[in-house]
Amino acid sequence: QVQLVETGGGLVQAGGSLRLSCAASGTIFSLGAMAWYRQAPGSQREFVASTTSGGDINYADSVKGRFTISRDNAKKSVYLQMNSLKPEDTAVYYCYVWATKAYWGRGTQVTVSS
Numbered sequence: 001q002v003q004l005v006e007t008g009g010g011l012v013q014a015g016g017s018l019r020l021s022c023a024a025s026g027t028i029f030s031l032g033a034m035a036w037y038r039q040a041p042g043s044q045r046e047f048v049a050s051t052t053s054g055g056d057i058n059y060a061d062s063v064k065g066r067f068t069i070s071r072d073n074a075k076k077s078v079y080l081q082m083n084s085l086k087p088e089d090t091a092v093y094y095c096y097v098w099a100t101k102a103y104w105g106r107g108t109q110v111t112v113s114s
Helices: none
Strands: 003-007 010-013 018-025 034-039 046-051 057-059 067-072 077-082 091-099 101-104 108-113
Touching: 003 091, 003 101, 018 034, 018 091, 018 108, 034 067, 034 077, 046 067, 046 077, 057 067, 077 091
Parallel strands: 010 108
Antiparallel strands: 003 018, 018 077, 034 046, 034 091, 046 057, 067 077, 091 101, 091 108
């Protein structure tokens, strides 16, 4: 069984930065795509950024130029550097990993005050 643990969320003022981390544990034979999603109150979960095992990276238009996703396969971890945060970035951020099947973390709260 694979478990994902997100850390790094918190409260920050608009314009500030946060770095989210997600570490996978358990038996992983092949680590595929890794991604971040978020869900704001009253909204559906939405895609934020992803990175494939081949190095392809994609971002939602709303975070391009402000967020950077990276991964460390040796540590089975994925990161999200978030800069120039806006109040509309406030959400619970979820880590996603494909390792034979899809796995989700429990989420970490990010709150950006104006």
